[in-house]
Amino acid sequence: MAEATITTTSFNPAKLSGTSLLIMLYLSKNEEATTKEITWFFFGDKTKEYVERCIYNLKKRGLVEKVGETWTLTSAGSGVLESYDMKIWRRFLIPNGEAIEYIINNFNNPEVERIKCAVCGKVPTGIISSSWFGRHRYLELLYPEHLDKFVEAVPIKHHISYRDNETVLVCSMCHKKIHRNKNHPFYPRDQKVKKVN
Numbered sequence: 001m002a003e004a005t006i007t008t009t010s011f012n013p014a015k016l017s018g019t020s021l022l023i024m025l026y027l028s029k030n031e032e033a034t035t036k037e038i039t040w041f042f043f044g045d046k047t048k049e050y051v052e053r054c055i056y057n058l059k060k061r062g063l064v065e066k067v068g069e070t071w072t073l074t075s076a077g078s079g080v081l082e083s084y085d086m087k088i089w090r091r092f093l094i095p096n097g098e099a100i101e102y103i104i105n106n107f108n109n110p111e112v113e114r115i116k117c118a119v120c121g122k123v124p125t126g127i128i129s130s131s132w133f134g135r136h137r138y139l140e141l142l143y144p145e146h147l148d149k150f151v152e153a154v155p156i157k158h159h160i161s162y163r164d165n166e167t168v169l170v171c172s173m174c175h176k177k178i179h180r181n182k183n184h185p186f187y188p189r190d191q192k193v194k195k196v197n
Helices: 018-030 035-041 048-060 075-083 086-092 097-105 136-142 144-149 172-180
Strands: 064-067 070-073 155-161 166-171
Touching: 018 035, 018 048, 018 064, 018 070, 018 075, 018 086, 018 136, 035 048, 048 064, 070 075, 086 097, 097 144, 136 144, 155 172, 166 172
Parallel strands: none
Antiparallel strands: 064 070, 155 166
């Protein structure tokens, strides 16, 4: 007997887990993906077994289907995604989502200015939470229109002068560029003093 599938009219999208929604969003962006590619997207956050269980549950509900080695969204799956207003829901789907939204909505406020890299003017994702480093993939999926506000890096207190203890906040990407270019305006004016024991 064939498995019963659902239609968007008979299914309540609120029954889906956040991970299931992210899987569907991932498939809508990439059109198709293997199980390995989907589980890799969640690496470090969700176990492979949990993600595979979510994929199976989506298949059972008729929201995704497997063609050969790849998964794709069904028309019912696309319909469910369209029924969500992702601009409202997306902050609940990722760790520290509310902090992300605060930064986006207050990007030019003095409070956010203080956490921006002094070189590129972007917010290092590592400043949101140490666990956020490496999670730029969530921003690419849920906030593509705001990617220019963030950089996948950790914040570093960089010394312009060691003697005067003058520092600026920079992202780790720009920090490397500063130290490789002696003509950079933020290149240290003096050398770090070595402590003598």
